[in-house]
Structures are given as structure tokens and as C-alpha cells.
Amino acid sequence: DAGVIQSPRHEVTEMGQEVTLRCKPISGHDYLFWYRQTMMRGLELLIYFNNNVPIDDSGMPEDRFSAKMPNASFSTLKIQPSEPRDSAVYFCASSTGFPIGGYTFGSGTRLTVV
Amino acid sequence: QKEVEQDPGPLSVPEGAIVSLNCTYSNSAFQYFMWYRQYSRKGPELLMYTYSSGNKEDGRFTAQVDKSSKYISLFIRDSQPSDSATYLCAMSARSGGYQKVTFGTGTKLQVIP
Numbered sequence: 001d002a003g004v005i006q007s008p009r010h011e012v013t014e015m016g017q018e019v020t021l022r023c024k025p026i027s028g029h030d031y032l033f034w035y036r037q038t039m040m041r042g043l044e045l046l047i048y049f050n051n052n053v054p055i056d057d058s059g060m061p062e063d064r065f066s067a068k069m070p071n072a073s074f075s076t077l078k079i080q081p082s083e084p085r086d087s088a089v090y091f092c093a094s095s096t097g098f099p100i101g102g103y104t105f106g107s108g109t110r111l112t113v114v
Numbered sequence: 115q116k117e118v119e120q121d122p123g124p125l126s127v128p129e130g131a132i133v134s135l136n137c138t139y140s141n142s143a144f145q146y147f148m149w150y151r152q153y154s155r156k157g158p159e160l161l162m163y164t165y166s167s168g169n170k171e172d173g174r175f176t177a178q179v180d181k182s183s184k185y186i187s188l189f190i191r192d193s194q195p196s197d198s199a200t201y202l203c204a205m206s207a208r209s210g211g212y213q214k215v216t217f218g219t220g221t222k223l224q225v226i227p
Contacts, residue, residue, distance in 0.1 A: 004157075042219035043158070043202065055212065091157050101148045101206045101215045105157030 004106035006092050012112045018080040021109045023092030024073055031095040033103060034067055034077050038088045049075065082113045117141050120203055120218030129227050133190040137203035137218045140184065144205040146213070147179050149188045152200045152220065161201075162188065193225045 005024040013019050025032045034046040047057040052069045060067070064083070069075040079086055089110050093103035120137045127133055135149075146165055150158035162177040164170045170177045176189040186205070190197055203218040 043217040045215070056210070056214075093157070099148075099163045100146045100213045101204055102160050102163055103158075103215075105159065107155070107157050 004092055004094050004104050006106035006109050008109060009107065010110045012114065013082055015083055015113055016081045018078065019082045019111060021077040021090050021111070023075045023077075023106060025075070025092070025094030026104055027073065029094035029096055029104070031097055032069060032075050033093040033095070034075070035091040035093065036088045037091060037108070043091070046077070084113045087111055087113050115140060118203065118205060118216050118218045121221055122219060124222040124224055126224045126226060127193055129193060129195060129225055131193050131225075133193050133197070133223060135188040135201050135221050135223070137186050138184055139186075139205060141207055142184065143207035145208070146206045147177070147186050148204040149177055150202040150204060150217075152202060158202055195225050195227050198223060198225050
């Protein structure tokens with residue numbers, strides 16, 4: 001298995017533009033997580049899906065962020081409009097649910113909003 | 115106060131040294147405890163996983179949990195330059211019907227050859 005695949009690896013965009021991050025989880029993993037990592041705040045859970053259904057989106061910072069999982073092999077995280085404070089590394093992770101907290105992370109998307 | 119506290123380091127040790135990485139937590143509901151290793155420009159990878167208080171060993175790595183003190187540790191024996199990475203503790207508790215995982219901010223470790 002190729003692991004969790006994220007694209008793009010790097011994204012530089014101007015403030016106000018729409019940004020779409022993509023994730024392909026590991027086949028057979030029922031859970032998918034979107035995290036954001038910054039030096040100040042560490043890893044923060046944004047949203048997670050179970051069997052393609054959003055379960056908890058309480059970590060989504062505001063209405064500018066949205067996430068979808070149209071099928072078991074694909075998910076997107078969209079930011080519209082983007083702001084400089086959104087600059088961070090965004091990780092997608094997937095899991096079978098066991099062990100609890102045992103996630104496989106992708107390599108992340110480094111987002112810079114200028 | 116954060117639920118999970120972790121010294122950011124950096125921690126520099128000579129090759130072969132024993133490394134001790136630690137986290138403290140405030141939420142007594144945490145049940146599962148994990149350690150992740152994150153190399154530069156990569157995603158975190160699960161290193162150790164434990165449920166109960168006590169020690170769990172895997173090769174050169176030992177995870178220790180002391181629930182009474184709300185303190186967890188990761189020990190690395192015979193440290194190698196390839197161990198140079200950021201180590202994140204993580205712990206989970208039931209919240210709203212599911213297990214919510216909280217990560218520490220990570221300790222950066224450098225092993226000097």
C-alpha cells in the first residue's frame with residue numbers, strides 16, 4: 001500500500017484565493033482525519049469522517065473551511081477565502097479504528113498564504 | 115493550561131545515550147497513550163501505544179505510563195543519529211461518544227554522532 005497520499009505537497013497562494021487540499025486514505029481504513037500543525041499550537045484536529053460521514057467538525061476554525069468525503073478513497077479540505085493566518089501544514093490521516101489513536105498520516109501539505 | 119504539556123526542547127544527546135522524553139496531562143479521563151515520531155517534512159508515525167499504567171517495551175524503546183501522577187515517558191536506549199526527530203505524545207479520552215485524541219506539541223531530539 002502506498003500509504004496516505006496528499007496533494008499538493010506545497011501550496012503558495014494569495015490572500016482571498018480558494019485553496020483545495022486533497023487526500024487519498026489507505027484502502028480499508030474507515031476513519032479519515034484532517035489535522036493542522038503549527039509551531040505555536042501543534043497538531044489540531046479539524047474534522048474527522050467515519051465511513052465517509054462527517055462525525056465531528058468542531059475543530060474547523062470558521063465557515064471559511066469545509067471538508068468533504070464523496071467516497072471511501074477521496075477527501076478534500078477547502079479554504080475559501082484563504083487568509084495569511086491559515087498558513088500551516090495540513091495533514092490527512094486514516095485509521096481502521098484500532099488501536100485507538102493509531103493513525104497513519106500522510107506527508108502533509110505545506111500551505112503558505114501571502 | 116493545556117490538557118497535554120510537553121517540553122519542546124530541543125534536546126541534544128551524544129550517540130549511544132539514553133534519552134528520556136516526557137509529557138504531563140491534566141485530564142484524568144485519558145485512557146490510551148501513544149508516542150509518535152515525526153521526521154522533518156514528514157507526517158507523524160505511530161511508535162508506541164499503551165493502555166494501562168506500567169511499562170511497554172519494543173526494541174530500544176520503552177513507554178511508561180503513570181496514571182496516578184498523570185505522567186508518561188518514552189525512553190530510547192542506545193540512541194542513534196537516525197532517532198533524530200520530533201517526538202509527540204498523544205492520549206485519548208471518550209468525548210461525545212467517540213475517542214478524542216489530543217497531541218502534545220512535540221519534543222525535538224537531536225542525536226549527535
